[in-house]
Amino acid sequence: MTRRPAPPAPAADPTATHGPTIGPVLSRRRALQLVGAAVLGATLLGCGGDDRSDDDATDVWTTVADAARRDDPTIDARRAEAELVDAGLDPSSLRRDLPSTLRRDLEQRIRDDFAAGRTVPVAGWLLARTEVLLCVVVAEGAA
Amino acid sequence: MTVTEAATLARGARLDADVVVVGSGPAGLTVALDLAGRGIDVLVVESGGRGVSPEARDLDRGEVVGEPLRFAEAPYDTSSMRLRVLGGASGHWAGMCRPLDDLDLRARPWIPGSGWPIDRADLEPWYRRAEATLDLGTTGWDPEAWYERCGTSALLPGDRLTTTIFQFSPPTRFATDFERALEAPTGPRVVVGATAVDVALDASGRRIDELTLRRADGGTLTARATTIVLAAGGLEVPRLLLAWDGGRGVATSSGLVGLGYMDHPHRTAGQVRATLGSELPPLYAWGDAPGDGAPAKVWAGWSPTPELQEAEGLGQAVALLRFTDALTGATAEPTAVTDAMGRLVSWTIDPAVHRAVVTVRAEHWPGPGSRVTLGTDRDASGLPRLRLAWRPGPEEERTMRRTVELLAEELGRAGLGRVEVDPRGRPLAEGPLEIGCHPMGATRMGDDPSASVVDPDLRAHDVENLYVCGSAVFPTSGHANPTLTVVALAHRLADHLAGDAG
Numbered sequence: 002m003t004r005r006p007a008p009p010a011p012a013a014d015p016t017a018t019h020g021p022t023i024g025p026v027l028s029r030r031r032a033l034q035l036v037g038a039a040v041l042g043a044t045l046l047g048c049g050g051d052d053r054s055d056d057d058a059t060d061v062w063t064t065v066a067d068a069a070r071r072d073d074p075t076i077d078a079r080r081a082e083a084e085l086v087d088a089g090l091d092p093s094s095l096r097r098d099l100p101s102t103l104r105r106d107l108e109q110r111i112r113d114d115f116a117a118g119r120t121v122p123v124a125g126w127l128l129a130r131t132e133v134l135l136c137v138v139v140a141e142g143a144a
Numbered sequence: 145m146t147v148t149e150a151a152t153l154a155r156g157a158r159l160d161a162d163v164v165v166v167g168s169g170p171a172g173l174t175v176a177l178d179l180a181g182r183g184i185d186v187l188v189v190e191s192g193g194r195g196v197s198p199e200a201r202d203l204d205r206g207e208v209v210g211e212p213l214r215f216a217e218a219p220y221d222t223s224s225m226r227l228r229v230l231g232g233a234s235g236h237w238a239g240m241c242r243p244l245d246d247l248d249l250r251a252r253p254w255i256p257g258s259g260w261p262i263d264r265a266d267l268e269p270w271y272r273r274a275e276a277t278l279d280l281g282t283t284g285w286d287p288e289a290w291y292e293r294c295g296t297s298a299l300l301p302g303d304r305l306t307t308t309i310f311q312f313s314p315p316t317r318f319a320t321d322f323e324r325a326l327e328a329p330t331g332p333r334v335v336v337g338a339t340a341v342d343v344a345l346d347a348s349g350r351r352i353d354e355l356t357l358r359r360a361d362g363g364t365l366t367a368r369a370t371t372i373v374l375a376a377g378g379l380e381v382p383r384l385l386l387a388w389d390g391g392r393g394v395a396t397s398s399g400l401v402g403l404g405y406m407d408h409p410h411r412t413a414g415q416v417r418a419t420l421g422s423e424l425p426p427l428y429a430w431g432d433a434p435g436d437g438a439p440a441k442v443w444a445g446w447s448p449t450p451e452l453q454e455a456e457g458l459g460q461a462v463a464l465l466r467f468t469d470a471l472t473g474a475t476a477e478p479t480a481v482t483d484a485m486g487r488l489v490s491w492t493i494d495p496a497v498h499r500a501v502v503t504v505r506a507e508h509w510p511g512p513g514s515r516v517t518l519g520t521d522r523d524a525s526g527l528p529r530l531r532l533a534w535r536p537g538p539e540e541e542r543t544m545r546r547t548v549e550l551l552a553e554e555l556g557r558a559g560l561g562r563v564e565v566d567p568r569g570r571p572l573a574e575g576p577l578e579i580g581c582h583p584m585g586a587t588r589m590g591d592d593p594s595a596s597v598v599d600p601d602l603r604a605h606d607v608e609n610l611y612v613c614g615s616a617v618f619p620t621s622g623h624a625n626p627t628l629t630v631v632a633l634a635h636r637l638a639d640h641l642a643g644d645a646g
Contacts (some may be wrong), residue, residue: 072569075525115556121551125414125566127552 066140068124069133078141081134088131107131147230147326148196150338155363159335161187163641164355164369166340166384168192170627171614171634173318174277176332177325178494178638186332187367189357191376191525192228193341196235199360200228202411203339203523204379210514210533214578217418222532226377227582230233230336231319233377234627237604240317240443241280241628242308243271247450247460248507248572248622254457257404257510258620261591267438267632270639274631278313281440283433285309287308290442293435294426300554307427308462309591310625318378321614340376340524351609352394358525371641373611378405378583378626381616383530385587385597389483391528395587395612396605400597402516405587406508406621408580409536412547413502413572414564416465418555429467446551447623448543459507459539460623461547465500468623502551504544505580508536508621516586534579541573548572584615602637613637 070076090110114120114129120131153159163179165172172186180186192200206222213220227235244264251259275282283289287307291297298307307320325331338357341364346353352372357365374381382402386392395401426434427444445464453460508514518528545565552563566572590596593605598617604610615626615632 046178047431086427112557115553118553120556122566122569124563124564125569127549127556128562129556 011143022113062136065123065133065136069121069128069137075120076133076137078138081137084133085134085138090131096100107135146533147334147336147471149193149362150357150359150365151361153335153365155365157365159187159189159333159357159365159367161333161367161369163187163371163373164189165332165373165375166355166366166373167232167376167380168230168318168334168336169227169375169377169614170234170237170316170318170385171630172232172373173322173326174274174588174631174634175373175375175613175638176334177322178635179641180330180332181325182642183330184642187369188334189338189340189355189367190230190232190334190336192230192232193313193336194230196227196229199524202344203436203525203527204228205523206379206530206532207519207521208532208534210535211577213532213534214576215581217576220579220581222379222530225579226379226582229319230334231317234316234318237315237317237627239278239313239441240310241275241278241313242265242310242624243285243632244624244629245460247309247453248384248471248620248624251453254454254621255459255507255509260619261589261596267629267636270632270636271628273635274628277635278316278628278633280311280313280628281433281438283311283415283437283440285311285441287444288639290427293437294433295435296426299428299510299560300446300551300558302554302557304449304452304550305554306449307533308445309427310445310464311444311501312430312443313627334349339527340367340384341387341525341527342390343372343394345389345394345607350607352607360524369609371611372635373608373613373641375613376449378615379516379530379532381584381612381614383518383527385612386516386518387527394607395597396596396601396612397606398466398594398597400588400595402586403512404510404619405514405516405532405534405583406510406515406585406618407503407534408508408582408621408623409540409544410503410505410580411544411572411575412567412578413463413504414498414567415553416502416561416563418465418500418561428465446554449548452550457539458543458546459509461504461506462623463502463504463547463551465502467500476481477530501599502548504548506540507623508538508584509539510585510588510620511537513537527602538564538575545572580625581613582621584618584621584626587612587616588619589617590619601640602633611637611641 005123110131111129114131120127121130123133162185165176165188168188176186176188201223204223204226223494227233229235246264249264250262284291287309290309326334337359340355341358342351342356344354355367357367376384385395386393386400427442430443433440434444445462447462448458515533517531519531521529523529546563552565555561555563567575587597589598589600598604598612602611602613602617615630
């Protein structure tokens, strides 16, 4: 399993500029780190079950995120997270209703993306914008 | 009646019949068997023999000046597209069948040259007969009938894609499956090893008086008939019409013989990772159809709906999934991303995660860019070799890519899977482009003699006793394999000619 070297720790949380309206950023990021891989694994592709390791999951998100950034260098974790927040994804729900609410919410958002043509080509694969953004955010958090 | 080798006939022999059919493939033998069954004296002349020979195959060698021909992931040439033998192309036909849709025969403002001079409903009775000729089942083409038979439902319901049903003939091999009918006393006479190299017109120039047939040893025969049916295949029909009458051409007053050539462009998009249930859905993987009803092999894909085609200015197309655990070819080489996609799906509770590749096929828009002309070299029979320019354009590429994109969007919307639209990130349009070995369109059917070669009855506008039968008369190609429509048109022509005879 190939892994990217961990990037140097940021001096300050770059997402802090998003302000308080969506809850504590650090908690949000931590929550994504903790549950992102598991929830995404169950959500992407409409799949259920998550009996694999978080390491496996992290590797997948990283691969997808890296590919997405190669295709569109403007995608980064900060912008991805901001876009998700702007789209109404409330990461505070991670703390309240894990995992069923988030799973349903994400799954629906992903399906809606496909229905509306909000898709992103990633290394030739056509993925929902929401799932690509989540991969970027989660991969960065897990790195 | 009997199948006779031309070489056993006396040089210079003259053969007479009510109807001479040039070509013994699905079109020619269907017309011939239908007419002979009604007591009409029919002579079939076939250039090839009872078996395939290198000499006969060489007659199909030609020059390719357009897009290089590829088929089944390999370079192809014109001699591989045809089969000059008793039974014609049915000898190597895969059997894939589907009728044309209503839309295919309609004039579509966004596709120049579209519109047949007959309605789809007009063809219905002959499609039913063609289905019987080709040993197809009786479940039909309505997806709902197949859902009911297979105990399933539409995998991708919605208003953007429609399920498209293909059925497979066993396949019918005309030379062997109809051998008894050909050998019966009431069957047509068949002469093999006789190439129709020329015709002589009468003084009016509007009737064919005589056909000149050439044997492999150079000896000639002649054939005379009240009616000539040219059913030599989508490449050979325009070639012969351009070459006959001593090279002046026959039925060429419109200038359209050879123009508007079509063959379905195919591309293999990338892979699919899909969770479609614990078993492969019975319709969407090629194979035996389950459920009650006549045995049938079926394969369903997805096509943009007529409404979406009109809204987005697309042609007809179909995307089909090829499921396999042993994917081959360049698109099967693993990469980090395909591996990641596979593992995303492998985390499902249901272990039946399917790997597939997407093949997309589009309608070839009729136009002047693709055509059959005559080369300068001649073959052993003395006919100029054909020169083929096949050039699908940007509209076909746009249609193919959009169709795969729609499949990706709809599978994602249904929560069923993800699709690699551009294999390995390389744009779909930059990958290998393949033909379907479906030569069509170079002697189009129409009402207007200045804009078509044959009339709606398939009679040449210029030559009153010459009919053309086969895919060459298609004004547009749809996306469906042509053989079922070819056989339907052949039954229809036989009925027309029998009516004329009566």
